[in-house]
Amino acid sequence: MTFIISKTDNSPEIQEDEILDLKAQIFSALYNIKADLVAEKIILHGNYMLNTTE
Structure with missing residues (x-):
């Protein structure tokens, strides 16, 4: 399983x-x-999406 952390457009x-x-x-x-x-x-650091791919 791979974790991908990506920033959303409205996050600081x-x-x-x-x-x-x-x-x-x-x-x-x-x-x-x-x-x-x-x-x-x-x-703590804003709105981030945590996606997983296998």
């Missing part, structure tokens, strides 16, 4: 390094990312 700018860090954690499979951590990042 955020720190790209935070998004890259989150993606790295997800893609590396070294961490068990909890849904509440992902939700907290999304809520």
Whole structure:
């Protein structure tokens, strides 16, 4: 399963390094990312869409 985080048109700018860090954690499979951590990042930094593809 691949996670793709994409910014919506109406969301504020955020720190790209935070998004890259989150993606790295997800893609590396070294961490068990909890849904509440992902939700907290999304809520804190604007309206982002979290899409999954298999």
